[in-house]
Amino acid sequence: MEIYVALKIIWAVLLGVLLTGLAVMVGMDMGVGTLLRFVGKNDAERRTALNIIGPHWDGNQVWFILGGGAIFAAFPTLYATSFSVFYVVMILLLFSMIMRPVAFEYRSKVDAKSWRATWDWAFLISGALPMIIYGAAFGNVLEGVGFHYGWTGQYYQDESFLSYLLNPFAVMCGVMSLSLSIYQGGTFLMLRGVEPIYSRARLFASCGGLLAAVIFAVGGVWVSHLNGYVFTGVVNPGMEATPLGGPAVAVQAGAWLNNYNNHPILWLAPVLGFVGMLAGTLALRLHLKVLAWWLGAVAWAGTISTVGFAMFPFLMPSSTNPSQSLTVWNATGSAYNLGWMLFFAAVFVPIILSYTSWAFYVMRGKVKTETVVNDPHSY
Amino acid sequence: MPLIDPTVVDLSRLQFALTALYHFIFVPLTLGMTIILAAMETTYVITGKQVYKDMTQFWGKLFGINFAIGVATGLTMEFEFGTNWSMFSHFVGDVFGTPLAIEGLMAFFMESTFIGLMFFGWDRLSRPAHLAVTYLVALASNLSALWILIANGFMQDPKGASFNPDTMRMQFNSFVQLVFSPDAQAKFVHTSIAGFVAGAMFIMGISAYYLLTNRHKEFAARSIRMAAVFGLISTLAVVTLGDALGRLDDLLQPTKIAAIEGLWHTTTSPSAPWLVAALPDDKTQSNVFEIGVPYVLTPLITHTFDESIPGLIDLEAAAGPKILNGIKAIDALQQYSTTHDAASLATFKQYENDMGYGFLAQQNAPNQDLNAITPAEMPAVVQQTELETIPNVFVTFWAFRIMMFLGFYFIALFAFVAYFSLKNQLENKRFLLKLCMFSIPAPILASEFGWITAEAGRQPWSVYGWLPTFQAASSHNVGYMIFSLIGFALLYSLFIAAELYLMFKYARLGPQSHDHAAPVSGTGALPMFAKPGFAAKSWE
Numbered sequence: 014m015e016i017y018v019a020l021k022i023i024w025a026v027l028l029g030v031l032l033t034g035l036a037v038m039v040g041m042d043m044g045v046g047t048l049l050r051f052v053g054k055n056d057a058e059r060r061t062a063l064n065i066i067g068p069h070w071d072g073n074q075v076w077f078i079l080g081g082g083a084i085f086a087a088f089p090t091l092y093a094t095s096f097s098v099f100y101v102v103m104i105l106l107l108f109s110m111i112m113r114p115v116a117f118e119y120r121s122k123v124d125a126k127s128w129r130a131t132w133d134w135a136f137l138i139s140g141a142l143p144m145i146i147y148g149a150a151f152g153n154v155l156e157g158v159g160f161h162y163g164w165t166g167q168y169y170q171d172e173s174f175l176s177y178l179l180n181p182f183a184v185m186c187g188v189m190s191l192s193l194s195i196y197q198g199g200t201f202l203m204l205r206g207v208e209p210i211y212s213r214a215r216l217f218a219s220c221g222g223l224l225a226a227v228i229f230a231v232g233g234v235w236v237s238h239l240n241g242y243v244f245t246g247v248v249n250p251g252m253e254a255t256p257l258g259g260p261a262v263a264v265q266a267g268a269w270l271n272n273y274n275n276h277p278i279l280w281l282a283p284v285l286g287f288v289g290m291l292a293g294t295l296a297l298r299l300h301l302k303v304l305a306w307w308l309g310a311v312a313w314a315g316t317i318s319t320v321g322f323a324m325f326p327f328l329m330p331s332s333t334n335p336s337q338s339l340t341v342w343n344a345t346g347s348a349y350n351l352g353w354m355l356f357f358a359a360v361f362v363p364i365i366l367s368y369t370s371w372a373f374y375v376m377r378g379k380v381k382t383e384t385v386v387n388d389p390h391s392y
Numbered sequence: 393m394p395l396i397d398p399t400v401v402d403l404s405r406l407q408f409a410l411t412a413l414y415h416f417i418f419v420p421l422t423l424g425m426t427i428i429l430a431a432m433e434t435t436y437v438i439t440g441k442q443v444y445k446d447m448t449q450f451w452g453k454l455f456g457i458n459f460a461i462g463v464a465t466g467l468t469m470e471f472e473f474g475t476n477w478s479m480f481s482h483f484v485g486d487v488f489g490t491p492l493a494i495e496g497l498m499a500f501f502m503e504s505t506f507i508g509l510m511f512f513g514w515d516r517l518s519r520p521a522h523l524a525v526t527y528l529v530a531l532a533s534n535l536s537a538l539w540i541l542i543a544n545g546f547m548q549d550p551k552g553a554s555f556n557p558d559t560m561r562m563q564f565n566s567f568v569q570l571v572f573s574p575d576a577q578a579k580f581v582h583t584s585i586a587g588f589v590a591g592a593m594f595i596m597g598i599s600a601y602y603l604l605t606n607r608h609k610e611f612a613a614r615s616i617r618m619a620a621v622f623g624l625i626s627t628l629a630v631v632t633l634g635d636a637l638g639r640l641d642d643l644l645q646p647t648k649i650a651a652i653e654g655l656w657h658t659t660t661s662p663s664a665p666w667l668v669a670a671l672p673d674d675k676t677q678s679n680v681f682e683i684g685v686p687y688v689l690t691p692l693i694t695h696t697f698d699e700s701i702p703g704l705i706d707l708e709a710a711a712g713p714k715i716l717n718g719i720k721a722i723d724a725l726q727q728y729s730t731t732h733d734a735a736s737l738a739t740f741k742q743y744e745n746d747m748g749y750g751f752l753a754q755q756n757a758p759n760q761d762l763n764a765i766t767p768a769e770m771p772a773v774v775q776q777t778e779l780e781t782i783p784n785v786f787v788t789f790w791a792f793r794i795m796m797f798l799g800f801y802f803i804a805l806f807a808f809v810a811y812f813s814l815k816n817q818l819e820n821k822r823f824l825l826k827l828c829m830f831s832i833p834a835p836i837l838a839s840e841f842g843w844i845t846a847e848a849g850r851q852p853w854s855v856y857g858w859l860p861t862f863q864a865a866s867s868h869n870v871g872y873m874i875f876s877l878i879g880f881a882l883l884y885s886l887f888i889a890a891e892l893y894l895m896f897k898y899a900r901l902g903p904q905s906h907d908h909a910a911p912v913s914g915t916g917a918l919p920m921f922a923k924p925g926f927a928a929k930s931w932e
Binding site: 064067068069070071072074075077078079081082083084085086087089090092093094095096097100101103104107108110111112113114115117118119122123164165166167168169170174253254255257258346347349350353354357358361362365368369372375376389390391 | 396449460463464465466468475479480482483487502508511513514516556558563564567726729867879880890893898
């Protein structure tokens, strides 16, 4: 296989890994943020819940930032187009995301009820909204997005932002994403939390896991009737990366199942997704918290690869100009760039995973309410 | 291909400038404070004196208040290239995105993971392990700056990439050239150390407040001495590197250096004056009035006594042939984009290096179509475009001067404070101490004006010589831009109000020594900033 094609495929896989890492780690913090008002009935309990992710949210959030940077570098055209096409939604995402670091650092620094209540609402918004938008982005991309390019590569938007906000399929995907993050956050609260946070978190996490499984099933049926995109022209995976002048693309109902029909082994991905959600929920009913946390990660990996396998090689199809759809073949960086990026990823991802694990190890154990309220360093 | 609505371009520029300037209120303090915290904690680990631990923890607390908004507003920056500068992202993402991604992998992950341990790990890590964590945070925040400024360096002096007509973008071709771009390297050191100055001034100012109010005197005296010495060394280094940057800009971005110096006409003798003050008028392309010191400009910029420095009016004239070539390049490129024929490719290759000037000319072409320019219209188009090849001189000239005058003021201030502190006479120097207090925001202001000098001076380009700013924006409608601008304005105003409130609150409260030898469950440990009854309070 041509090296460039191999690099493109590797980066498509790494994109999936990155989106999964982001969903698991950031999703966990978002889940805690969303649940904050519900697992903590008073200020001390809420501070306890916050301090459970306190030492880790900042590091986890870098998955999100790295997501932006890596898509910028490895898929420049995808970065340039998707962030602009979804402008209003992306800005809402940014507004909610930027509240969060400030909320963590500032909430408990002033001893006034209204101050803290305001930041608690900020946690709810900055937890729930980004996860809904994250899931909805997958939904919108599966349905195709209205854009086309001019000859210089400048994109032009062909749809109103309202069609992304008010798209029922996308909203459903958003709710699923939120459910999984509630599951992941709730599980982590069980891992580090004590009563009464523990039992409340367990209830919400169970609901999250089950709701996600139901939506995943409904979504699967929905996608099988959705318009998918297929190449009708001659495809050259080693092509120069440009969305201009690529092979013809047709829109066909149910085409997102083509890859599954051609390669039945791919069904493993949705199966893994279901196993993660259902076995995970069972595990946390049995108080197997560590197992439940990892099964949540499996659920995310299964869900994201299900979408990836359905669409491959499409990344963001254009509904108004299908032949300018962004694919793994036409939206990546140059071979030279992908090579250097791969080198840096190969060196630093293992290092990142080791010190992240170490940080979780150092901060291991139950977080007790009396420790939190007495510790000058806590949130 | 129609151009983007100029109102959208202006609003996009306004939004980027405001969000970047706002982000940069917090960045210099982060860069500087992490280094100073590491130095303080080192002293604590070596001497074992509690006061140095108190210092690390107290300044760490203020650092945390600042850091949170730095992180929050940094998120905006990482995504704004995509949300508002789509053409830029498409055009240079293959080379510009890479340092941003590496920054995440190499630096920001490390900084953010270890900062959690730095704040929460005091009782869980041994002294050397905690010190190592603090060092990693300091290292990582400065590594972050390195990669961000490598990315910025590419916009100033695009090295390490070439234009590919098949993908219509600049493609990465030399990692070494990108990373070791002289502009990026000089700017990294200049900017990082400017952050050290900001950190030093912050600590010096608040310590001065304690000395003035007779509180925490030992703590403040030690803090202020460390800060003044560190600040003095840092400011000297910043000025030296700034001089090196000026020399580089003379070679790489002559329009920027001429705008900085308010230089309309090429110098003809080494007696050319360096302008201390002037009123540059961009409309008439001259200085309404000027005060200068002769024989300073030439050695300052060129580091020689005989080189001449090109003036703006001559640089505009010199751009004429480039504009003609650029128009040919873009016409050939557009032809090639549909036909992919060898002839238009060859024509394009011939004029490739000036293609950016073709992009620049588009706004002056009839119907914004370069193909439609008749030979009769060509001279007028070229002449109009020539005038648009230089930045706004008034802004660049004064942004630079404010930064520079502040720099020299810092040298004097740090030197006096260090001198009196070492002679143990600082407490009587009340005026000096007050000056320290009111100078806290000054280094941040200097950094902001430095950014304005660098970025306003780069105009009309987003990527110098290759992509004009007005071509780089996303094709949004005005409504989108108003929505995001209002949102950012509201949120950012609330944040800065909360930030300042907490900064004043905790700075006034001051450090409170307490021993951390207590175990993790630590019921014996007193909260450092707790009010009486705080800990027991719950709102059931």
